[in-house]
């Protein structure tokens with residue numbers, strides 16, 4: 244995990260609850276970190292956050308998705 248960037252998401256809300264990007268995110272995302280992107284596989288979610296994944300591969304790219312994660316939905 245942390246090698247393919249397929250889980251790259253833009254944080255819409257709740258970024259203040261996330262830890263600083265780790266070395267894998269820095270390596271994979273580069274300048275996109277400054278645009279609010281994170282690697283979802285590298286995040287340990289303890290608070291509600293809202294993510295948008297707008298670089299989905301075809302055919303899912305036709306509809307950009309928004310995902311909201313809640314702590315109670317992951318059993319934390």
Ligand code: FES
Pocket residue numbers: 244245246247248249250251282283284285
């Ligand atoms: S970087 Fe590959 S699943 Fe997150």
